[in-house]
Amino acid sequence: xxxxxxxxxxxxxxxxxxxxxxxxxxxxFYVGGRQGWVQSPSESYDAWxxxxxxxxxxxxxxxxxxxEDSVLVVTEPAYRACDTSNPIRRLDGGDSVFxxxxxxxxxxxxxxxxxxxxxxxxxxxxxxPRGGRPRPAAPPLPASAPSPLPPPPAGLPPPAPPPLGAPxxxLPPPPAxxxxxxxAPSAPPSExxxxxxxxxxxxxxSSLCAPFQTAVAALALAGATFLFI
Numbered sequence: 056x057x058x059x060x061x062x063x064x065x066x067x068x069x070x071x072x073x074x075x076x077x078x079x080x081x082x083x084f085y086v087g088g089r090q091g092w093v094q095s096p097s098e099s100y101d102a103w104x105x106x107x108x109x110x111x112x113x114x115x116x117x118x119x120x121x122x123e124d125s126v127l128v129v130t131e132p133a134y135r136a137c138d139t140s141n142p143i144r145r146l147d148g149g150d151s152v153f154x155x156x157x158x159x160x161x162x163x164x165x166x167x168x169x170x171x172x173x174x175x176x177x178x179x180x181x182x183x184p185r186g187g188r189p190r191p192a193a194p195p196l197p198a199s200a201p202s203p204l205p206p207p208p209a210g211l212p213p214p215a216p217p218p219l220g221a222p223x224x225x226l227p228p229p230p231a232x233x234x235x236x237x238x239a240p241s242a243p244p245s246e247x248x249x250x251x252x253x254x255x256x257x258x259x260x261s262s263l264c265a266p267f268q269t270a271v272a273a274l275a276l277a278g279a280t281f282l283f284i
Contacts, residue, residue, distance in 0.1 A: 081112040086177060091118035092126065094170045100177035109181045114154045121149030125166030134162035137171035155181045
């Protein structure tokens with residue numbers, strides 16, 4: 056029994072702490088300050104709202120005389136036109152309280168059209184809840200495809216294919232194989248260059264006969280000259 060009682064007390068204490076924490080973050084705002092919800096306020100209600108910051112669970116307190124006025128929660132078009140025919144919610148009990156249950160804009164007008172047209176209307180923008188969830192991360196960018204190769208420059212014709220039946224290009228001869236000793240066979244020695252005046256092979260007889268014929272011709276010419284004298 057004692058264990059059950061302590062458990063109940065623990066749950067009650069946790070509930071009280073939770074309620075106190077929730078209420079500590081909510082504030083009551085008296086619309087219009089000391090003047091309250093009146094027809095011709097000294098400060099416009101929109102200017103009053105611009106000086107405050109509203110959060111979810113905060114409350115607006117409208118002070119007015121019951122039976123003489125009311126507060127209508129309307130849409131934006133109805134707010135602009137002071138249309139009282141189809142409100143979202145009607146507060147007419149005097150000193151009415153409205154609690155914000157979401158973030159975003161809220162529109163309020165007087166239940167008397169003439170008072171609304173005289174400026175008795177209010178717009179409140181509620182900020183996002185404290186400690187709201189972070190914004191989702193942006194999706195990763197898709198990988199860019201490789202860019203295609205640039206086309207060949209204009210004016211250059213493509214290489215012509217080889218004609219049908221043409222022999223394939225000749226390959227260079229393979230290097231000569233090495234001999235038994237590992238050294239490649241040497242090429243035959245080329246003919247040495249001849250020095251100037253050296254007769255080619257096979258012309259030795261003609262070179263010897265030329266001086267003899269010259270000497271015989273000279274002796275014959277000398278004998279003929281002697282006989283003539």
